[in-house]
Every structure is written in C-alpha cells, then in structure tokens.
Amino acid sequence: MSKVGTDRVKRGMAEMQKGGVIMDVVNAEQAKIAEQAGAVAVMALERVPSDIRAAGGVARMADPTIVEEVMNAVSIPVMAKARIGHIVEAKVLESMGVDYIDESEVLTPADEVYHLNKRDYTVPFVCGCRNLGEAARRIGEGTSMLRTKGEPGTGNIVEAVRHIREVNAQVRKLTHMSTDEVMTYAKDLGAPYEVLLEIKELGRLPVVNFAAGGVATPADAALMMELGADGVFVGSGIFKSDNPEKFARAIVEATTHYKDYDLIAKVSKDLGSAMKGLEISKIAPEERMQDRGW
Amino acid sequence: MVKIGVLGLQGAVREHVHAIESLGEEAVVVKHKEQLDTIDGLILPGGESTTIRRLIDQYDFYDALVQFGKAGNPIFGTCAGLILLANEIIGQDNAHLGLIDIKAVRNGFGRQRDSFEATLQITGIAEDFEAVFIRAPYIEEVGPNVEVLATYDGRIVAAQEGNIMCSAFHPELTDDNRLTNHFIEMVKKSKLVAQ
Numbered sequence: 001m002s003k004v005g006t007d008r009v010k011r012g013m014a015e016m017q018k019g020g021v022i023m024d025v026v027n028a029e030q031a032k033i034a035e036q037a038g039a040v041a042v043m044a045l046e047r048v049p050s051d052i053r054a055a056g057g058v059a060r061m062a063d064p065t066i067v068e069e070v071m072n073a074v075s076i077p078v079m080a081k082a083r084i085g086h087i088v089e090a091k092v093l094e095s096m097g098v099d100y101i102d103e104s105e106v107l108t109p110a111d112e113v114y115h116l117n118k119r120d121y122t123v124p125f126v127c128g129c130r131n132l133g134e135a136a137r138r139i140g141e142g143t144s145m146l147r148t149k150g151e152p153g154t155g156n157i158v159e160a161v162r163h164i165r166e167v168n169a170q171v172r173k174l175t176h177m178s179t180d181e182v183m184t185y186a187k188d189l190g191a192p193y194e195v196l197l198e199i200k201e202l203g204r205l206p207v208v209n210f211a212a213g214g215v216a217t218p219a220d221a222a223l224m225m226e227l228g229a230d231g232v233f234v235g236s237g238i239f240k241s242d243n244p245e246k247f248a249r250a251i252v253e254a255t256t257h258y259k260d261y262d263l264i265a266k267v268s269k270d271l272g273s274a275m276k277g278l279e280i281s282k283i284a285p286e287e288r289m290q291d292r293g294w
Numbered sequence: 295m296v297k298i299g300v301l302g303l304q305g306a307v308r309e310h311v312h313a314i315e316s317l318g319e320e321a322v323v324v325k326h327k328e329q330l331d332t333i334d335g336l337i338l339p340g341g342e343s344t345t346i347r348r349l350i351d352q353y354d355f356y357d358a359l360v361q362f363g364k365a366g367n368p369i370f371g372t373c374a375g376l377i378l379l380a381n382e383i384i385g386q387d388n389a390h391l392g393l394i395d396i397k398a399v400r401n402g403f404g405r406q407r408d409s410f411e412a413t414l415q416i417t418g419i420a421e422d423f424e425a426v427f428i429r430a431p432y433i434e435e436v437g438p439n440v441e442v443l444a445t446y447d448g449r450i451v452a453a454q455e456g457n458i459m460c461s462a463f464h465p466e467l468t469d470d471n472r473l474t475n476h477f478i479e480m481v482k483k484s485k486l487v488a489q
Contacts, residue, residue, distance in 0.1 A: 099406035
C-alpha cells in the first residue's frame with residue numbers, strides 16, 4: 001500500500017532542494033538556462049516580480065501554456081504561483097502536475113482574510129513569512145516549505161534580511177522558553193500552540209526556510225545563507241541582469257560555498273550590472289507586497 | 295568508529311549526518327575533494343542530480359569521486375545519489391560517475407504529486423522498511439554482479455554491487471536507520487580489510 005501527499009513526502013521534497021537556488025523563469029528558454037546553471041528548481045511565471053510591479057493592475061496565476069512549456073523543457077522540479085486564498089488557481093496548478101505551488105504575495109491576493117488550507121492538496125506548498133507567527137500559521141495550514149517574503153522585485157535585500165533575522169531570533173527565543181510560557185507566546189504571535197511546541201522541541205522550524213524577495217547579487221545569496229536560510233529564490237535578479245547565464249551560475253556557486261569569500265569575489269567579477277534596485281521607503285505602502293497576507 | 299562523509303554540495307545533507315551520528319559513528323560534510331582522503335565511506339545524498347553534477351564538475355570532484363569508488367571504498371547513493379552512481383541513465387547520452395552496473399530511469403515514478411511512502415522488504419536488512427520516494431528514480435536493469443536489495447511494484451529500488459550501494463528512496467527522511475546501518479557495516483568491513 002502506498003500513500004501519496006503525506007507530510008514526509010511533501011516536506012521531504014523541500015529538503016531535497018536545500019543548499020540550492022530556485023530561479024524565476026518566464027519561458028522554456030530561460031528555464032533551460034536556469035537548469036544548465038545548476039538551479040534546483042524553476043518558478044514558472046508570466047512576468048517576474050519587478051515587471052509585475054512596473055505593470056501594476058491585478059497579477060494572477062500564469063497562463064497554463066507558459067507553465068506547461070516550462071514543465072516540458074526541464075527535468076528539474078517546476079513551481080508555479082497561485083494567488084493567496086485562490087483555491088481554484090491552486091487546484092488547476094495541482095491538476096497540471098506542477099511540483100510545488102507558491103501561495104504568493106507577489107500576485108494580487110484573491111482572499112484578504114483566509115490563506116489556503118494546504119492540507120487539501122497532494123502537491124506541496126511554499127509560503128512567505130516575515131516572522132515566527134506568520135511562519136507558524138502557514139505551517140498550521142499545512143505548508144511544506146517557507147521562504148522570507150522580503151520585498152519582491154526590488155533588488156533590495158534589506159527586507160529579506162529583516163525577515164530571516166526576525167524568524168530565527170524568535171525561534172531561538174522560543175527554544176529557550178520554559179513550556180509554560182509557550183501558550184502566552186502563541187497568543188502574542190497569533191501562532192498555533194502545537195506548532196510552536198514542535199518548533200521548540202526541534203530547536204528549528206519543521207520545514208525548510210528559503211530566502212526570497214530582493215536577492216540581486218551572489219553576495220546577497222551568500223548573505224542569506226550566512227543568516228541561516230536553507231536555500232535561495234532569485235526572482236527578477238537573474239533575467240534582468242546583463243548576462244543571465246553567467247549571473248545564474250555565480251548565484252549558484254555563491255550559495256553552495258557561501259563562506260568561501262575568495263570564490264564569491266571570483267564569481268562576482270565582470271557580471272555586468274545587476275538589476276536596478278528600489279529603495280523600500282520609495283515604495284508606497286499599498287504597493288508593498290510583503291504586507292499582503294497575514 | 296568509522297568516519298563517513300556526506301557529499302555536501304546540495305541536497306538533504308543534514309539528515310544523513312544526523313542518521314550517521316545517531317548510529318554512533320562520525321559524520322563529516324564533504325565540500326572539497328581533499329576531504330575524500332580522510333573518510334572511510336561516502337554517502338551521496340538526495341537532491342537535484344543535475345545540480346550536484348554541475349557542482350561536481352565545477353569543483354573538480356569528478357575524478358576524485360570515481361577513484362574513491364574504484365579503489366573499493368564504500369559509497370551509498372540515495373535518490374539523486376543513485377542517478378550519480380549509475381552506469382547508464384535511460385534517455386540520456388551520458389551517465390555520471392558510472393560506478394554501479396545499473397540502468398536508471400530518472401523521475402521514474404512521475405512528478406511530485408506521484409511521490410509516495412510505502413513499506414518495503416529489503417533483502418537481509420528489513421521486512422518492513424518505511425520508504426519515502428520523492429520524484430524517485432528506479433532501476434530498469436542490473437548487471438550480473440549486482441544484487442537486487444528491494445523492489446516496489448515490480449521495479450528495482452535498491453541494489454548493491456560490491457562496495458557500491460544505492461536506493462531510489464530516502465532512508466534519511468525517517469528514523470528507520472537499518473539501511474544506513476547496513477552501509478556502516480560495509481564501511482567497517484572495508485576498513486578492516488584495508489588494515
């Protein structure tokens with residue numbers, strides 16, 4: 001008797017991605033470049049976050065043609081984004097055989113109150129988080145992987161740094177609490193008590209936590225690994241750079257050997273200009289993607 | 295005590311380290327080829343085989359790994375590790391390390407939604423092994439000197455040829471350490487012979 005869609009199978013899939021780079025791609029050609037460069041997975045999108053930001057309007061799940069094209073082009077796992085709370089987009093992506101769904105704040109939320117009940121799906125999910133409360137709520141809903149929200153499409157690492165530091169500091173605090181303090185912490189964070197107990201016992205999150213939202217250079221990727229990320233999502237950074245192929249390889253190497261500074265120096269040479277960054281304070285509050293979802 | 299390396303370029307490295315340590319042996323994450331000289335056996339973990347292969351080439355690991363295996367040192371590959379060890383990969387012109395006489399099929403059970411858990415019988419090791427298959431490969435054919443250790447649904451999912459062992463599933467994702475323990479026994483024997 002075999003069982004599909006178990007926690008071990010779904011979380012295990014994310015474990016296999018550890019130490020790797022997941023790259024946003026918008027067509028088969030980019031997906032192949034990403035695979036060649038050593039990406040552990042690709043995220044199939046209609047537009048990368050910086051273009052979504054520039055275009056404005058409502059951002060939705062990608063056209064299934066694009067997702068299919070990418071799935072046919074590569075042998076590594078393919079992820080795709082569904083809007084927060086959009087049950088049908090998620091079910092459609094699952095039925096297409098996508099390997100992982102990102103319930104993503106990069107798209108315009110379909111539901112401002114409820115996130116998806118991710119236990120209803122065989123396919124695993126990745127969700128964004130800014131702090132332990134958000135991380136624990138998503139785990140409570142059944143996410144199998146987390147990532148920092150950062151501020152997508154900005155090429156500015158500051159928010160991703162804030163989020164990974166916050167989550168990890170709160171995990172450390174929880175780990176050192178006595179058990180009778182956990183319920184009050186759960187109340188303060190708005191986090192499920194049982195999930196916090198599990199985290200306390202493990203001394204870490206029970207699912208992997210990748211960095212996302214603003215990684216623009218090999219050094220940014222290495223920084224997030226240094227701060228405790230299990231791997232890195234690179235959105236707009238790669239295919240908005242002058243030489244995507246070289247850039248992609250450099251990010252992969254910097255992520256694998258994030259403590260080898262000679263190597264990071266070497267791979268960072270002559271990469272051409274990285275994507276133009278955005279100062280977070282220049283983004284109107286209603287356009288900040290990280291504030292979508294709760 | 296034996297010292298077992300886990301190739302630490304990408305993938306589920308921590309889980310293997312944990313399993314080795316919980317069996318009372320020393321584990322070391324191998325990130326540079328020079329480290330191969332200091333270990334008694336090596337585990338190639340699950341991950342993305344294309345990514346790991348690219349990093350193997352990048353860091354000039356290839357010849358060192360092949361020599362390590364050909365010299366008779368025990369190697370255990372799980373999932374992506376099985377793909378890296380196989381002599382032949384169906385649908386691909388080139389295999390990777392070519393250290394075990396098997397023909398492997400990548401993602402043989404389908405995509406992630408088809409990933410599953412099942413109870414396996416592993417010859418001489420376990421009657422009821424809980425195996426986790428994630429976008430797993432299977433072995434379509436084995437050479438004459440390869441021992442089939444386990445099958446699932448008529449497909450070969452674990453095998454051994456001398457000092458090289460592989461599984462399509464992930465023993466490191468459960469607390470059942472019997473297969474890893476079998477590998478550690480192989481390493482101990484090989485170390486005795488070497489001495």
